[in-house]
Amino acid sequence: MSRVSEIMENMEYGPSIEDSDAVRDWLRGRSPFGHFIGGKFTRSGTTFTTRDPSTGEVLAEVTQGGDQDVAEAVRAARKAQNKWSGLSGTERARYLYAIARHIQKRERFLSVLETLDNGKPIRESRDIDIPLAARHFYHHAGWAELRDSEFPGHAPLGVCGQIIPWNFPLLMLAWKIAPALAAGNTVVLKPAEYTPLTALAFAEICQEVGLPAGVVNIVTGDGATGAALVQAELDKIAFTGSTEVGRAIADSLAGTGRKLTLELGGKSPFVVMDDADLDAAVEGVVDSIWFNQGQVCCAGSRILVAEAVAERFEALLRARMERLRIGQPLDKSTDIGAIVDPVQKDRILSICTEAIGAGAELIGGQQGEGCFIAPGYLRNIAPANPGMQQEIFGPIATLSTFRTADEAVELANNTRYGLAGSVWSESATVATDIAARIKAGVIWINCANMFDASAPFGGYRESGFGREGGRAGMLDYLSEPKVKSARDPAPRQPVLIDGAEGKGHDIDRTMKLYLGGAQKRPDGGAMYKVPGGLAPLGNRKDIRNAVEAAAKSGKWAAMGGHARAQVLYYIAENLSARADDFAKRTNRQETDAAIARAFQYAAWADKFDGTNVQAKPGHLVNVLPEPYGVMAIACPNTQPLAAFMSLVMPAIAMGNNVVVIPAQDDPLVLSDLYQVFDTSDLPGGVVNIVTGVRDELARTAAAHDGVAAMWYVGDRDGLASVERDAGGNLKPVWSPANRDWTKPDAQGAVFLRHAIQWKTIWLPYGALPEGSGGAAY
Numbered sequence: 164m165s166r167v168s169e170i171m172e173n174m175e176y177g178p179s180i181e182d183s184d185a186v187r188d189w190l191r192g193r194s195p196f197g198h199f200i201g202g203k204f205t206r207s208g209t210t211f212t213t214r215d216p217s218t219g220e221v222l223a224e225v226t227q228g229g230d231q232d233v234a235e236a237v238r239a240a241r242k243a244q245n246k247w248s249g250l251s252g253t254e255r256a257r258y259l260y261a262i263a264r265h266i267q268k269r270e271r272f273l274s275v276l277e278t279l280d281n282g283k284p285i286r287e288s289r290d291i292d293i294p295l296a297a298r299h300f301y302h303h304a305g306w307a308e309l310r311d312s313e314f315p316g317h318a319p320l321g322v323c324g325q326i327i328p329w330n331f332p333l334l335m336l337a338w339k340i341a342p343a344l345a346a347g348n349t350v351v352l353k354p355a356e357y358t359p360l361t362a363l364a365f366a367e368i369c370q371e372v373g374l375p376a377g378v379v380n381i382v383t384g385d386g387a388t389g390a391a392l393v394q395a396e397l398d399k400i401a402f403t404g405s406t407e408v409g410r411a412i413a414d415s416l417a418g419t420g421r422k423l424t425l426e427l428g429g430k431s432p433f434v435v436m437d438d439a440d441l442d443a444a445v446e447g448v449v450d451s452i453w454f455n456q457g458q459v460c461c462a463g464s465r466i467l468v469a470e471a472v473a474e475r476f477e478a479l480l481r482a483r484m485e486r487l488r489i490g491q492p493l494d495k496s497t498d499i500g501a502i503v504d505p506v507q508k509d510r511i512l513s514i515c516t517e518a519i520g521a522g523a524e525l526i527g528g529q530q531g532e533g534c535f536i537a538p539g540y541l542r543n544i545a546p547a548n549p550g551m552q553q554e555i556f557g558p559i560a561t562l563s564t565f566r567t568a569d570e571a572v573e574l575a576n577n578t579r580y581g582l583a584g585s586v587w588s589e590s591a592t593v594a595t596d597i598a599a600r601i602k603a604g605v606i607w608i609n610c611a612n613m614f615d616a617s618a619p620f621g622g623y624r625e626s627g628f629g630r631e632g633g634r635a636g637m638l639d640y641l642s643e644p645k646v647k648s649a650r651d652p653a654p655r656q657p658v659l660i661d662g663a664e665g666k667g668h669d670i671d672r673t674m675k676l677y678l679g680g681a682q683k684r685p686d687g688g689a690m691y692k693v694p695g696g697l698a699p700l701g702n703r704k705d706i707r708n709a710v711e712a713a714a715k716s717g718k719w720a721a722m723g724g725h726a727r728a729q730v731l732y733y734i735a736e737n738l739s740a741r742a743d744d745f746a747k748r749t750n751r752q753e754t755d756a757a758i759a760r761a762f763q764y765a766a767w768a769d770k771f772d773g774t775n776v777q778a779k780p781g782h783l784v785n786v787l788p789e790p791y792g793v794m795a796i797a798c799p800n801t802q803p804l805a806a807f808m809s810l811v812m813p814a815i816a817m818g819n820n821v822v823v824i825p826a827q828d829d830p831l832v833l834s835d836l837y838q839v840f841d842t843s844d845l846p847g848g849v850v851n852i853v854t855g856v857r858d859e860l861a862r863t864a865a866a867h868d869g870v871a872a873m874w875y876v877g878d879r880d881g882l883a884s885v886e887r888d889a890g891g892n893l894k895p896v897w898s899p900a901n902r903d904w905t906k907p908d909a910q911g912a913v914f915l916r917h918a919i920q921w922k923t924i925w926l927p928y929g930a931l932p933e934g935s936g937g938a939a940y
Contacts, residue, residue: 179495181285186275190360195224198232198383199366201239202376205232211385213359216282216534217492217501225359228384233351233391236380240322240349241396243377248319248347255307259344261372263300266293266337269368273361277333278492280360282501282534285493287455295614296337299632302616303341306637310346314637316644319347320422321398323640326389327362328404329355329503330458330556336362338631339401340379341616346640348399349378353392356385357503397421399640403460406554406580406625406893413890418883424629424639425893426460426621428554429582432575433463433611434597436568437471439587443609445479447585451611452560453487453499453538458507460626463585463611464555466540467574470564477542477562484527484538499558501534508534511557515541518550518561528559546577554580568593572600579892581623585611591926598924604630608926615778619786619921624871628895628920633776633786635921646908651799651877651901654827654857657691657700672696674834676705676854679712680847682837691855695748695831701855703863706822709851710869713793713820716848720790720818724769731768731816733843735761741839748832749804756905757808763910764816771817771915783926788919790818791871795864797824797857797885799876804832805904810874811850813914819872820849822864827857858884865889865896874917876901 197205210224226232247255266273273296274289281288306313323343327335332354343350354362362381369379382388386408393400393412399422402412406428416423433451435444451463468476492500502508512530518541519525528539540560541550551561565571575584575597583605588594598606604622607613614620619630629639673690675682676699685699686708699705719727738745738758745754773787794814798806803826814821825833833852840850853860858881865873865888873896875885882898889896897917902909 177496180491181275181278181493181495183275183279183493186272186279189272190223193223195226196359196363196383197226198228198236199363199369199379199381200232200236201380202370202374204366211356213280213357215279216503219533222279223360225363225383228353228382228388228391230391232382232384233388233395236351236382237322237395237397239377240351240380243375244319244321244349247349247375247378252308252310255345255347256304258372258374259300259304259307259341262368262374263297263304265368265371266297266300269364270294270297273333273364275493276364277361278500280358281329281332282492282503283455283458284497284500285495286497292331292334295616296333299337299341299616303345306342307345310637313634314641317638317641320640320642321348323348323350323399323401324392324395324397325350325352326392326400326402326404327352327354329358330455330460332358333361333365335403336365342631342636342640344378346637348640351380351382351392351395351397353382353384353389356383359383399423401629402426409627410890410893413893414887417886417890418879420879422639424621424631425627426629426631427582427625427627427893428580429460429462429622429626430465430552430554430578430580431463431583431585431603432601433466433560433585434571434575434587434601435466435468435472435476436571436586436588436590436593436597437469438589438593439472440589440609441472441476441479444476444587445483447587447611448480448560449483449487451585453484453558458503458556459612460554460556460582463583464560465551465575465578466560466562467571468562468564469571470566473564480540480562481526487538489531489535489537499535499538502536502557503534505534507556508536511536511555511559514550514553514555515559518544518548521545521548521550523548523550523561525559546574552578568597572597575601579625582626583607583622595926603922604920605923606925608924610782610925610927613779613782613925615776615784617776618778618784618923618925620923621921623920625893627893630921634774635786638916643913644908646900646902648900649801649902651801653878654800657827657856659700660690660692660697672831672834674698674831674854676701676709677833677837677850677852678705678709679715679851680841680845685855693831694829698830698854701853701860705853705855706860706863706867709822709853710793710864710867712848712851713822714869716820716846719815719820719846719849720792727816727818728765728768730844731761731765731812734839734845735765737839737843741835745804745832745835748835752905753802753805756805756909760805760808760812760910764812767813767912767915768816771912771919773921781927781929783928785924785926787922787924788817789922790919792819793822793870794819794872794874794918795822795824795861795867795870797861797864797873797875797877798826799901800826800828800857801901802826802904803829804836805909806876807833807836809904809909810876810914813910814874814918815849817915817918819918820851822851822853822870824853824855824857824860824864827855830854857881861885862888865894866891868892870894873897874899
């Protein structure tokens, strides 16, 4: 044994192994595990083995779920749902509070179990995962109490299917189950096949607190079990996992009317400016990607460093990396634990091999015995290198340099993902500017991987849609206020007219497309007959041109809410001045509604605010509404003016530029609207209008990578096609019910919520409490 004097010289840590006897006894007493359905554990069936990834030791046998198991769990959840949602908010809150307390009472047990099953260091399980899981149930106990007063008109969805990954097994369970139960839903959850054990321990907690049977059901199994859950008769699917599986789920649910939220992959930028505290930034890298083996979808795996400080930063990074301790996860002195499974280890090494083959140099990253990989990073790596583009999901980062802030932003956004990002600078102006320009759902300034139940978490682009946490997360587990729907008549087959001006026909007026603030003929010149004249028969190229025109009009969002409000008020004023003319084209009711929409959303343009949420001490956590950018809107075939204004005005009020497909059978009134836009200081490209066959044009817009979000009002078959095409780049699709668009329920905050995506920005301030750390969870 080393003497104290020797230890003080070499600063080596002795072993400090967390005792796991109680957990192992629990496993021996319950394995093989069945499912948890209707408040009871079922008898085990065909099983699979879950192992300690650090040793390969068998931990337990767990039942492989099939179609019948999923169906039984869904029936149990459906049976329990009405009674559960019928409880008062206080009664539901008491159950969630009790669950939180029981998680706290069993913190040590759950920490050890999580570490054995997942391979992450006990420090992470003990200090981060389990406390945060309890925090989610505490936080959502409050939402259960406040649901009816804070979300008037909303109702629970019903039965929710939830599928979680293996990187944060119990925490991801809490992220999903807590808001679902608070809203009044019941759930069927499938944990990852690699890490099902804390979910099964959570099922025991549900029994201990007396949670009504069927409110929470847990079915274990592999991807086939998850696929069966997606196909079951559910009201919502919430999935966290790979982008590829998320895309398949979106395609499977297209046209079903079921709500879907996706939290998918990430390739998050970690931007270090030349004025950053480099020592703190290095610790941020350690916290973000190495302490958790890089098995975090939001890890700052793309390190982007200002060229002026790159040499010094890399020297500090290598020195810190070489001092990290790799070893048994239950050792409290371990920094780097085990990769969850040999399959994942092989995938990490394969991507590294590809990256090296494409010219990158790997520093560190040595392969250890079993499921261990040392931390490392890829340097001299080009933007198109596979290591720069693929989600490695392991303790391997990339490191590249930039010269200017604009180049840093360009590199940060050079990815199909948009989950998170981290910015390091001693200048608040520089940091907040970069944070605002990075296209991601969560940005940490001078910190990394901060989470809280009050702060919405979720991505942009191919990192998914929907949010978990806070008010936004609750809304994703509630239905929207009901409206009286109206039938949308199927569009007629267009009657084509020879000749661009319709010569030889009884034609009063001919309209054109409206692209980039100018009236243009359709590509190919085709026209079709509509009441009172001719309309352009737009095609794929016209949609492409409209998206390009919208994308070029970047100043609209940058103008700010007050400036946009002035333009919308001007539109309302000019519409009012020409109300008699528009009433002749449509009717007075539609005209008055169109004017009302312009006034309504002019009022909202600078008042649909974000919030500063109460998360961790010493941090400003701002949740901000951010426009999608380019949106496509397919209007119903009725009330061409009122519906158009009811859908377009909220989208542009929030700073989006839109490509609009108006009522197919009767769009001619919009040719008068062009003049109103032109005389109201609306910048060219903010509104672009392409007439023609609605569903064909809508599908083209839905498939376009330049369109970030889609609204569609039409029939179920058309919606299914649009949702399938939108799944290519995982853009969200909203389908509000067709209604009488002149009524008050055709406007309001619900339209604004679907015109934005929430961005959460964490900013440390003041002197942090002792022991809280500047770059910690």
